[in-house]
Amino acid sequence: MSYLDFVIEYLPKLAGGAYITALQLVCASALAIVVSLVFGLMRLSRLGVTRGIATVYIEFFRGTSLLVQLYWIYYVLPLMGIKLGAFESGFIAIGLNFGAYGAEIVRGSIEAVPKGQWEAAVALNMSPGQRMRRIIIPQTFPILLPPASNLMVELLKATALVALITVVDLMFVAKQINATTWLSAQTFGTALIVYYAMARFVLTPFLRWLEVLAARKVGKA
Amino acid sequence: MSTQNHPLELPEGSPLVRFSGVTKRYGDLTVLDNLDLDVGAHEMVSVIGPSGSGKTTVLRMLMTLEKIDEGVIYVDGKPLSHMERNGQLEFANEKYLRTQRTNIGMVFQQFNLFPHMTALENCIEAPINVLGMKRDEAEERALNLLDMVGMLEKKDQHPTRLSGGQQQRVAIARALAMRPKVMLLDEVTSALDPEVIGEVLNVIRALNSEHKLTMLMVTHQMGFAREISDRVCFFYEGKIAEQGTPDQIFNDPQNERTKQFLSAVLDAN
Numbered sequence A: 001m002s003y004l005d006f007v008i009e010y011l012p013k014l015a016g017g018a019y020i021t022a023l024q025l026v027c028a029s030a031l032a033i034v035v036s037l038v039f040g041l042m043r044l045s046r047l048g049v050t051r052g053i054a055t056v057y058i059e060f061f062r063g064t065s066l067l068v069q070l071y072w073i074y075y076v077l078p079l080m081g082i083k084l085g086a087f088e089s090g091f092i093a094i095g096l097n098f099g100a101y102g103a104e105i106v107r108g109s110i111e112a113v114p115k116g117q118w119e120a121a122v123a124l125n126m127s128p129g130q131r132m133r134r135i136i137i138p139q140t141f142p143i144l145l146p147p148a149s150n151l152m153v154e155l156l157k158a159t160a161l162v163a164l165i166t167v168v169d170l171m172f173v174a175k176q177i178n179a180t181t182w183l184s185a186q187t188f189g190t191a192l193i194v195y196y197a198m199a200r201f202v203l204t205p206f207l208r209w210l211e212v213l214a215a216r217k218v219g220k221a
Numbered sequence B: 001m002s003t004q005n006h007p008l009e010l011p012e013g014s015p016l017v018r019f020s021g022v023t024k025r026y027g028d029l030t031v032l033d034n035l036d037l038d039v040g041a042h043e044m045v046s047v048i049g050p051s052g053s054g055k056t057t058v059l060r061m062l063m064t065l066e067k068i069d070e071g072v073i074y075v076d077g078k079p080l081s082h083m084e085r086n087g088q089l090e091f092a093n094e095k096y097l098r099t100q101r102t103n104i105g106m107v108f109q110q111f112n113l114f115p116h117m118t119a120l121e122n123c124i125e126a127p128i129n130v131l132g133m134k135r136d137e138a139e140e141r142a143l144n145l146l147d148m149v150g151m152l153e154k155k156d157q158h159p160t161r162l163s164g165g166q167q168q169r170v171a172i173a174r175a176l177a178m179r180p181k182v183m184l185l186d187e188v189t190s191a192l193d194p195e196v197i198g199e200v201l202n203v204i205r206a207l208n209s210e211h212k213l214t215m216l217m218v219t220h221q222m223g224f225a226r227e228i229s230d231r232v233c234f235f236y237e238g239k240i241a242e243q244g245t246p247d248q249i250f251n252d253p254q255n256e257r258t259k260q261f262l263s264a265v266l267d268a269n
């Protein structure tokens, strides 16, 4: 079987897996963004308890293995009566994990907005919520997007782990094909290329576009 | 707390702003030392003094950007950052602070315009979201003010596209759009190139002569302070060492520190 024949035969199947990988990426990213915002803001709270909770969360998820977290959510939570499907378990574990990294990016970017911006907002008598929403958060985007983009590419690559809890993603499909054909080089080679293409030609250009947009919004481009 | 000897409210006819025994410390450093200072309605008061004497701190206290350690500041007869609880003055909550802040506007040395908004958007943001004005109403007011500071043509530019002098004029319009009773100006020309200082000073002149706005202005521009002020306060080590009319302070200073300061500054120019 030539590589071309291999591609023609198995590409549709791999594409199906890539679609699930893309869905994992979207769902996990969405969750990670929410988690990043919530815990990033909590880290900046004036209340010690709130800060403490966020710190513990971030330390825990960054300090332990993503794979173990994934197994916990899929295999251990059911023992406590919380039953989640493989797909949900997959993106929840990844979203919670990457959200912990994202929270630090959010915190750092808020702290990077010059103090004078807060003071101008106070001088205009804005409420604490308005200061954050209308003045500070919009200015964090150009600061936050470059590191967030890196993190999102890492997240895409990390989704391959969900194959281990039976989510039929690109990696899972590749393993299936490998198991029946024993064409390991072709199979995993193609999988590598597809992951690379998703990151390089879809995700990265999209994130670059967001970065330009954000820079333009503050008059920097 | 050290607010015991301070009344809950000032009687009718009291000055618009009163610092009453105000002390501010950073750790061991006492920056304002039991300061008393009154500013009457429509008065233009300049604050001069050596670096580190507490001039900026006075403005920041009045803008509620710094917490007060002792004493009480009154604005329009009511405490600024204290409120009454059980017949005593205690630190005010955010809600009370926001009602009192409506009286005060501030222009900063570094302009602090919002970079993600155009000149016009900078000027309507707070009127719409804080004062609850309708958009067209807020825009009308903002356009009038931008016109007054000579920035109407640049209304759709982001701050990064404006010179320092232009940014500062927009910042003045932005503060005025909130219709504060007192305007605080902290060395508003110090970050500007010499050739654009004049355009900002002209705007302040107009505010003073045509609108009779109450202003408290920190400045290193002695000539301007002398020309425009009703009263000049010379600060030294967190206290007012001497105050009086521009004529008294600049032509006939009594305090040794004032004399030293003025001769040093005038020598430098």
Ligand SMILES: Nc1ncnc2c1ncn2[C@@H]1O[C@H](COP(=O)(O)OP(=O)(O)OP(=O)(O)O)[C@@H](O)[C@H]1O
Pocket: B026, B029, B031, B049, B050, B051, B052, B053, B054, B055, B056, B057, B058
């Ligand atoms: N956040 C702060 N923490 C510690 N010390 C501070 C802080 N802000 C101001 N200070 C100190 O308080 C003193 C008074 O500062 P302030 O800014 O009021 O001086 P100033 O009269 O405005 O001086 P300048 O003419 O240089 O602007 C200075 O010694 C300064 O170092």
Ligand SMILES: [Mg+2]
Pocket: B055, B056, B057, B187
């Ligand atoms: Mg100063």
